[in-house]
Amino acid sequence: MSRTLPEAIVDFLSFSETTSDHPNQLNGFSRREWSHVIVWLDDAGLALYFLQKLKRTKATEIVPTEVLSRLEHSLVANQQRVAHMARQFSSLNQQFDKAGVRYLVVKGLSLVPQFCPDASLRHQSDFDYLVNHHSLPAAQRVLQDAGYSRKNSLANEFAYFMPSAGEPPPADEQYEAHAPHAVELRLAFWDSDFHGVPLAEPKFSVDNVRTHRWQGLTFPALPEEDAFLLQVIHAFNHILTGWVRMSWLYEIGYFLNQRATDISLWEGVQGRIGGDWQLREMVVVIAELAAKFFRAPLPCTFRSWARDLRPTVRIWIENYARTWMFGKNQPDQFSLFSAAKLVLFLHQQYLPDTRARRHRIRIRLFPWERFSQRATSITTKSSTNTGGRKRQIKRMLIRLLFHVTTGLRYLWEVARWRRLNKAVACLAQSSHHDSVRDLVQG
Secondary structure, three states: OOOOHHHHHHHHOOOOOOOOOOHHHHOOOOHHHHHHHHHHHHHHOOHHHHHHHHHHOOOHHHOOHHHHHHHHHHHHHHHHHHHHHHHHHHHHHHHHHHOOOOEEEEOHHHHOOOOOOOHHHOOOOEEEEEEOHHHHHHHHHHHHHOOOEEEEEOOOEEEEEOOOOOOOOOHHHOOOOOOOOEEEEEOOOOOHHHHOOOOOOOOOOOOOOEEEEEOOEEEEEOOHHHHHHHHHHHHHHHHHHOOOOHHHHHHHHHHHHHHOOOHHHHHHHHHHHOOOHHHHHHHHHHHHHHHHHHOOOOOHHHHHHHOOOOHHHHHHHHHOHHHHHOOOOOHHHOOOOOOHHHHHHHHHHHOOOHHHHHHHHHHHHOOHHHHHHHHHHHHHOOOOOHHHHHHHHHHHHHHHHHHHHHHHHHHHHHHHHHHHHHHHHHHHHHHHHHHHHHHHHO
C-alpha cells in the first residue's frame, strides 16, 4: 500500500462528502502500524477528532480493540481535563477582571464551536490571552498570586507555568486533568526578529471585542474575522519554526467548511488584510494546506487570491508540503534524514533580501552557536548531578544528529528545487511568448 496510515487517517477526516464517510481507506494496515499511529495521532492533535469520526460513520470495528480502547480512555480523560481547566480558566478571568486587566481570550476555548464543535475533542495545554501594555504588569501579578511562575519570554510573549510543570507528560497522560498547563500573555502574535520575516500583523486590540459564551462562561474574544486571521498567523508562525500541529489545519478547515459561502465574513477578512500582499499570501497558503489535506472548501475570495500566488510558493505546496507535513520534524521524533528543514524553501520566500536569506539558512542549517552555549551550560552547572548531566548530554547529541542529517537532506534537495523552479520559469516564458504571438497575429 503506497499511503501510510497517517495519510489514510487524514483522508478519512476529509470534509469532502464524496470520500470522507467511506472508511475503506483504513483497511489493510497491520496491528503494528495501528499501535504506532497512536503516538502520531496524539502529537498531531487528531486522536479525538478521529474517534468522533469513527463513531459517526459507525466504523469503529476497523480499528484494533486495544487502539479503540486507548482512544476511548483518552476521550474520557480529556472530558475531565476540560472540566478542570474550565474551572481554572474561570478563576483566572475573574481575577483579571477584579484587577482591572484589559484582555481578550484567544485560541483555546474561544475556538468552540466555530473552529471545533466540542471542547472535549481538542487537547488544550495552555490558556492564551491578549493584553495591552498597560495591563501587562497587573496580569503578571495575578498569575504570580495564583501560583504560576515565569518560564520564559520573548519580545511579545510571556509564558507562565505551575512550578510542578517540568517535562511534558507522556503521551498517554497528556489528556489527564492533572497534566500541567501554561498561561501565555501576548502583546502581539508575530515576532519579526525571531523569523526574520517582517509582517505588519493586523492590529488585534482589546478594544475590538466579541462576547463569547461557552458552557455558562462569558468572556471577551476576538471578532470572527480576527479569530480566523489569528489562526492563520499562528499556523504560519509554526510552519516557519519547522513544525505545525496538523489539528490546527483541521480546525481551520472545519471553519472554512462551515463558512465558505459567508460572503460578508470574507469581505470582513479582506478588509482587515487591506493591501498587505504578504498576509494575503499567508492566508492562501494556510487555506490551501487545509484544502490539500482535509479537502476544505475555499471561499471565492481565496480562489481569486490563489491565482496571484507566487510560483515558488506554489512549487513548495505542490511538491514538498505533503512530505514535510507527514515527516518527523522534531528532534525527539528522530528520523534519519528527516524532511524537517525542507520548509526552508518556503521560509526564504518571505525574507526581505539575499543577505537575510543566507543568514537565516545558515543559522537554521547549522545552529552551532546554540549547541556551544548548551554544552557550556551543561559542563559548568555544578548543581546538575551525574545522571542528569548524562541525560542532558544524550539529548544534546540527539539534537545535533538531527540537525546534521536534516541539513544534509535539505542540501540534497537544493538541486531538485532549482530544477522545479527553472521548469516553471521556462513554462511561464513560453506562455508569455505565445500570448504575444497571438496578440500580434490577432
